Amino acid sequence: MSLLNHLNTHFYRTEELCQALKVDTEQLTHWQESGLFPKPSYSIQNQIKCSSFLGLYECEEFTDYYPRGCVQWGLDLIKHKVSNAAQAYELFFQHYTQSLKKCQQQGLHCQDERFSDDLCEQIQNAWQQYLCSKYGVISQNGLVEELVHIELGRAIVDEITEERSTASINAQHRPALLHALKLLNRAFSHPAKHERNHSLRERYIDALVCKYDLSIK
Secondary structure (H helix, E strand, O other): OOHHHHHHHHHHHHHHHHHOOOOOHHHHHHHOOOOOOOOOEEEEEEEEEEEOOOOOEEEEEEEHHHHHHHHHHHHHHHHHOOOHHHHHHHHHHHHHHHHHHHHHHHOOOOOOOHHHHHHHHHHHHHHHHHHHHHHHHEOOOOOOOHHHHHHHHHHHHHHHHHOOEEEEEEEOHHHHHHHHHHHHHHHHOOOHHHHHHOHHHHHHHHHHEEEEEEEEO
């Protein structure tokens, strides 16, 4: 699949996003400038040469792409009448802690202090990365719950595998590792072809499934 086909399949162009949210591009820009909404995940610059019976035409086009889960975030901003960055962060904080609590209730735990004593700092860092659209690239849909799954899942995997360095996994730890890998499998994006070899999916799922002879089906 070509890069443009990949982006058009898995992401929304700016006009599609605005149409889904029933807002104009000025509103979207205002949200972004106010620190309420993520930047685009990908920005494409195309140099176009068009040849026809009437001659050759050249132009340059710019297209921004957003993860489809951004629609849910935008709808939440509208629903809760969020008008400033503090309110947006509070909404993000609530989504993050609710998703983390749900994971913990499902038995997904680790000793990493980012998810206990340092949780507020962890969420603040995640918020900044969310706004710059890091998670729009590495997650399947750019949803807040997916970024929680990614960071918690990675922490559990790193804890069990000693940051993916141990040669083998004790049988008693394999169920917890598989649980974390399945969580990551649902959250990680399937990256574009040019990103695959250095993607988090490659490092945390494909490489480890092979290294430790696992199956996440």
